[in-house]
Amino acid sequence: MHIPPYHKKPSWQLFFAGAFIGGIIAYFILIYMYGTMYEELLAENLELSSQVNDLKEQNAALLQDKEDLSEKSEEPLTINSISVTIVDGERLKLDRLIEHQLEEMVKEQISHIIGQEISIIDKSDQLLQSTIENKGFTIDDFTYYFEVKKLTISTDLKIEIIPQLSN
Template sequence: MHIPPYHKKVTWQRFFIGAVFGALISYGIYIYIYGSLYERVLEENFELQSELTDVKNQNEALLQDKEDLDEQSKEPQTVESIEVTITSEDALRLDRLIIHQLEDLIKEEINHLIGQEISTVVESNQLLLSTIENKGFTVDDVTYHFDVNLLVISNNVKLTVETKLTDE
């Protein structure tokens, strides 16, 4: 069997050379497209890795904050201060010195609340109200009784009272 000598014919030589050059050109285009797509994929991968690192750092910070808050919430909340406000000083024409002395007397009466847990104070709020309303506070031979208008129990106990004047 004899293979025909196509390599000697000019048309076949042109076809083979064209096929080789076409293959080289298409291979170059393929490498260019592959390189540009691979570059985009690498860029996107780096962006996603950077975003993932940021999200991990943010997650760790949030988890640490949550742990800190959990530790703080496990500690019992206590009463830190007491604030007393007298509302009817104008009706009884009380001067500032008497108002200040009455506020100090009320604070002394309920001073034992400082340092106690808020839950304990909330449970015994009726006892606190009864203590203030049923006791007479004497300043300059005049006894004052109080009605509690507002009692706010938090870290700072806020007490708003109204003065009633009684003679003994």
């Protein structure tokens, strides 16, 4: 049996050359498409791994914060600061300087409760109120007494007082 000599005919030579060049072009197109797809997947993978790392760090921080809060919640709450506000000071025509001095005097009178547990202060709120109401505060030959209007006990003790001038 004899194989016909197609390699000598120009039409077959063009066919084989075209098939070879087409195969090379198809190979380069395939490599380009694969590279583009791989690049997109790699970028997406990096972005997702970055998000996972961020979420892990956030989770660790939240767990640490929760642990710190649980440790803090075991400690008793204490009074950290005292805030005194004079209500209805216009009735006695008090200027701002006298109001400030009176507020500071009241704060000095009850400053010993800073650092005390809130539960202790809450149990003795009537004692605190009577301490403020029964003490006279003297400024410029005038003695002022106070009536406690509102007493808010939290980590910041807030007291609203109404001034009264003594006779």
